[in-house]
Amino acid sequence: MSDISQPLPVIELYGADIVALRETTLRVLENVDWTVRAGEFWVVAGLSHSGKSDLLLHAAGLMVPVKGSGCVLGCDLREFGRSESAGRLRLGMVFADGKLFNQLTIAENVALPLRYHTNQTDEECAEAVARLLDGMELSPFANLTPANVPADWRLRAALARALVLRPELLLLDHPLGGVSTRHRDWLRNFLDQLWRGHALLGGQPMTIVATTEELRDWRHPQRQFAVLSEGRFMPLGAWDAEKFAQNPAAKELLSAPAETSY
Amino acid sequence: MPKSYTDRLGRKIFLALMTVQGLGAFALITLAVILKKTQVARRVVQPRVRQEISRSGSAMMPLFFFVALALGFVVVGQTVSALARVGQMDYLGSTMVIVIVRELGPLLTAMLVLARVGTANVIELGTARALGEVEALEALGIDPVHYLIVPRVIGMSLGIFSLTVYLILMSLASGWVFAFLQGASLTPGDYLKQIAEALNSLDFVLLALKTVMFGFFIAIVTCYHGLAQPLRLEDVSQVAVRAVTQGVMVCVLIDALFIVLYVLT
Numbered sequence: 110m111s112d113i114s115q116p117l118p119v120i121e122l123y124g125a126d127i128v129a130l131r132e133t134t135l136r137v138l139e140n141v142d143w144t145v146r147a148g149e150f151w152v153v154a155g156l157s158h159s160g161k162s163d164l165l166l167h168a169a170g171l172m173v174p175v176k177g178s179g180c181v182l183g184c185d186l187r188e189f190g191r192s193e194s195a196g197r198l199r200l201g202m203v204f205a206d207g208k209l210f211n212q213l214t215i216a217e218n219v220a221l222p223l224r225y226h227t228n229q230t231d232e233e234c235a236e237a238v239a240r241l242l243d244g245m246e247l248s249p250f251a252n253l254t255p256a257n258v259p260a261d262w263r264l265r266a267a268l269a270r271a272l273v274l275r276p277e278l279l280l281l282d283h284p285l286g287g288v289s290t291r292h293r294d295w296l297r298n299f300l301d302q303l304w305r306g307h308a309l310l311g312g313q314p315m316t317i318v319a320t321t322e323e324l325r326d327w328r329h330p331q332r333q334f335a336v337l338s339e340g341r342f343m344p345l346g347a348w349d350a351e352k353f354a355q356n357p358a359a360k361e362l363l364s365a366p367a368e369t370s371y
Numbered sequence: 372m373p374k375s376y377t378d379r380l381g382r383k384i385f386l387a388l389m390t391v392q393g394l395g396a397f398a399l400i401t402l403a404v405i406l407k408k409t410q411v412a413r414r415v416v417q418p419r420v421r422q423e424i425s426r427s428g429s430a431m432m433p434l435f436f437f438v439a440l441a442l443g444f445v446v447v448g449q450t451v452s453a454l455a456r457v458g459q460m461d462y463l464g465s466t467m468v469i470v471i472v473r474e475l476g477p478l479l480t481a482m483l484v485l486a487r488v489g490t491a492n493v494i495e496l497g498t499a500r501a502l503g504e505v506e507a508l509e510a511l512g513i514d515p516v517h518y519l520i521v522p523r524v525i526g527m528s529l530g531i532f533s534l535t536v537y538l539i540l541m542s543l544a545s546g547w548v549f550a551f552l553q554g555a556s557l558t559p560g561d562y563l564k565q566i567a568e569a570l571n572s573l574d575f576v577l578l579a580l581k582t583v584m585f586g587f588f589i590a591i592v593t594c595y596h597g598l599a600q601p602l603r604l605e606d607v608s609q610v611a612v613r614a615v616t617q618g619v620m621v622c623v624l625i626d627a628l629f630i631v632l633y634v635l636t
Contacts, residue, residue, distance in 0.1 A: 130506070131601055171509050197512040208507035222511045225412040225518075270511070 117183070119278050119316050120145035120168050125177035127163050136175070137163050141342040143335070147277070150304045151318040152327040154362045155337030161320035162205060164337065165280050168318065169202050182278060198226055201271030205282040207263045209255040215266045216242065216251040222274050238273065244309040245269050245299075261292040268296075272303075275310050279303065281319040285326055293326070301329075324353070324362045336362060390617070397595045398588070401524055404516045412513075416522060423526020427488045427586070428533045434487075438479065439538050443545025446470055451550045460557060464565020467546060472574060473633060476539040477531075478626050481585035484531050485618045489593040492523055493614045496597025497607035505598065520594045528586030535582045573636055581629050585622055592618045 120143065127138035137160030145151055145168075155161045166172045170181050170189035179186040184196045209218045220238045223229060229237070242248050245265055250258045258266065264284065271279060281300070285293050299307075300319070306312040321327055324334065334345040338358030345352070345359060353359040408416075450466050496519060499505060508515045547562045596614035 131603070133601075166506070169510060171506055197510075200510075202507075202510040204503060204507060204510075206503075208503045210504055210507070211502075221415070222513070225415050225511070225513050231414070 116147040116149075118144045118180070119147050119182055120179075120318070121181075122168070122174065122179040123177050125167065125174035125179055127160055127167050128172070128175050129160070129163050130166055130172065133175075137340065138337060138342055139340050141174075141177070143168075143342060143344065145316060145318060145333075147316050148314055149316055150300075150329070150332045151335065152324070152332055153318065153320045153335045153337065154322065154324045154327075154359070155320070156322060156362070159337040160340070161337060162282050164342070165202070165282050165318070165320060169200060169280050170197065171202075198222075198274050199277045201274070201276035201279045203264070203267050203271045203279070203281045203284060205286060206260075207255070207267035209263055209267055209270070211255055214252050214254055215247060215258060218255070218266060219270045219273050222270065226274065241269050241273055241309065261288050264288060265292070265296075268299075272310060275313070276315070277313070278316045279318070281317070283320050283322070285321060285323065297326070322362065324359065334359075393599060394591060394595055394617075397599055398591045401516055401520050401591060401594075404514065405521055405524070408514070408517050408521070411517065416517065419518070419522035420525050423522045424529050424533075425526075426491075427484055427527045427530025431484065431487065431530075431534060432537065434483070435480070435534055435538050436541060438483065439541030440545045442471065442475060442479065442538070443542040443547075444549045446475070446542070447546035447549045448553070451553050451555050455553075455555065460555060461565065463550065463555075463557065464562065464567075465569035467543060468566055468569040468574070471542050471546075472539055472570065472578065473629075474626070476542065477535050477578065477582050477585060478622065480531055480535040480538050480582070481589060481622045482619065484527065484534065484586070485589045485593075485615060485622065488527065488530075489589050489618050490611055490615055492590070492593040493597040493611040494607055496594055497602050497610050498604065500598055500600075501602045501604040501607060515598065519598065520590070523594055524587055524590040527590040528583045531586035531589070532579060532582040535578070577629060577632060581625065584625050588621045588625065589618050592621055 122141045122143045125138075125141040125143075126136050127141060129135040129137050137158075141164070153161055153164065163172070167174055167179070167186070168181065170184075170186050173186050181189045182196045182199050189196055209215070210221070213221065216235075216238055219241060220234050223234045223237060224231070227234075239248070239251070242251050245268070247262065247266055247269060250262055250266065255263050255266070268281075268284075284296055284300075288296065300317060303310070303315045304317050306314040319327070324336075327334075328348045328350075330348055333347060334353070336343050336345060336356065336358040338361075343356065343358065345356060350363075353363060447463075447467070450463060450470075451460075454460050454463055454466070499519070505515045505519075508518060543566060547557070547559060550557055550562070593614045596610045596617070602610060
C-alpha cells in the first residue's frame with residue numbers, strides 16, 4: 110500500500126528495458142525500477158554512452174520501454190507519448206545540445222510552444238517571451254537565429270523554451286556538458302531556484318531530473334542520485350560521499366576530475 | 372538461376388513492398404492530420420503553408436517562364452512543320468492540348484518541382500531528423516506531421532497545380548508566336564478556337580486532380596524519406612537520391628494512371 114504522506118510520483122518505471130534512440134534493437138539499460146516524486150531533484154550520472162539520454166527520452170514519454178511499464182505525471186507512457194496528450198505540456202525537456210529550431214530566431218523558438226498550444230494573442234505571447242528572456246539574460250539574442258548565438262546561450266535559450274509553458278516536471282540532458290564556468294554556476298543556481306519555486310514562473314516548485322557525467326558538480330544534501338553502469342540503473346539516494354565511494358560506478362564518476370569547483 | 376540471385380531479388384521485392392507499405396501508411400497519417408487538425412494552431416501552421424506555396428509556386432515562376440517558352444517553341448516548332456508537310460494545320464490545337472495540357476505540362480512541372488523543392492524537403496527534414504529537432508518538437512507537444520509535413524503537402528499540391536496552369540498558358544502563347552514566326556497561316560482567334568474545341572470539361576477536372584496528386588505524392592515521398600525513420604547526417608545525401616528516384620517513379624505511375632483514365636473516358 111502506498112504511503113499517502115509522500116508526494117505523488119511523477120515518473121514511474123517498472124522493470125523497464127530502455128533501448129537506444131538511434132538503434133532501437135539495442136537495450137542500453139535493463140530492468141529499470143525508478144520512481145521520481147513531485148518536488149524531488151534527481152541527478153542521474155553515467156559515463157558517455159551509458160544510456161542517460163535514452164533513459165530521459167523514455168521518462169519523457171518520447172520512447173516506450175520495450176519491456177516493463179511506466180507512467181509520467183500519472184499517465185501511462187504509451188498514452189503520454191502521443192503529441193495530443195495534455196500531460197505533455199506539464200513536462201519540459203532540455204536536450205543535450207539544446208536542439209533549437211535553426212530557421213527560427215531565439216524569441217520565435219521560445220514563443221513556439223505558447224503560440225501553438227495557447228490562445229494567447231501574439232502581443233501576450235511576445236510579452237511573456239520577452240519577460241522570460243529578460244529574466245534569463247537572453248534579451249540581446251532574441252532576434253538572432255541559433256547559428257549566430259554562442260553555444261552556452263543556446264542551451265539557456267533551450268531551457269527558456271522548455272519553461273515557457275511553466276511545466277511541473279523538467280528533464281535536462283547533460284546540461285553542464287561543455288558549458289563555461291560562468292554558465293555552469295548560473296545554471297546550477299537557476300535550477301536550484303526553479304526547484305524551490307522561481308518568481309519568474311509564478312513561484313511554483315518544480316520537479317527536476319538532470320543527467321551528468323560529473324557527480325561532484327551536483328552535490329547537494331537535498332538531491333537524489335542514481336548512476337548508470339553496465340546496463341543497470343542504480344539509485345544511490347541522497348548525497349553521501351562515503352557511501353558513494355563504495356559503489357564502483359559512483360566511485361569512477363567521483364574520481365573523474367571535476368570541470369569546475371562548486 | 373543461382374540461389375544468391377533469387378535471394379537478392381526476393382530481398383529487393385520485399386524492401387520495395389515495405390517501402391510501399393510505409394509510404395501508404397505515411398500518406399494516410401498525413402491525410403488524417405490534415406482533416407483532423409484544420410483548426411489547430413492555425414496561426415503557426417498557416418504562415419508555413421503560405422511559405423510552402425510560395426516556395427513550390429510563385430518562387431519558381433521565373434524558371435517556368437523560361438521553360439514555357441522553350442516548351443512552346445520545341446513542341447509547336449516540331450508540330451507546325453510536321454502538320455504543314457501533310458496539310459493538316461487544323462489539328463494544331465488538339466495536338467497542343469494532348470501534348471501540353473494533358474501530358475507534358477503536368478509531368479514537366481512535377482519533375483521540376485521534385486528536383487528543386489522535393490530535394491530540399493528531404494535534405495531539410497533529414498537534417499532536422501538527424502539533429503534531433505523532431506524529438507524536440509515532440510517534447511514540446513507539437514505533432515511533427517502537423518508542423519513539418521502538412522504545410523509541405525498542401526503547399527506542393529497547390530504549387531504544382533498553379534505552376535502547371537501557368538506553364539500551359541505560357542507554352543500555348545509561345546507556341547502561337549513560334550507558329551506565327553514560321554509563317555503558319557493561323558490567326559490567334561483560330562488557334563484559340565482549335566484549342567477550345569479540343570478541350571472538354573473533363574480535361575479541367577483531370578488536370579486539377581492529376582496536378583494535386585503529383586504534389587501530394589511528391590511531398591509524401593520526400594517527407595517520408597526525410598522524416599519517417601531515424602537518420603544520421605551522413606545518410607541524408609543517400610536518402611535524398613532514393614527519395615528523388617522514388618518520386619520520379621511515383622510521378623510516372625500517376626501519369627500512366629491518368630492516361631488510362633483519358634483513354635477510358
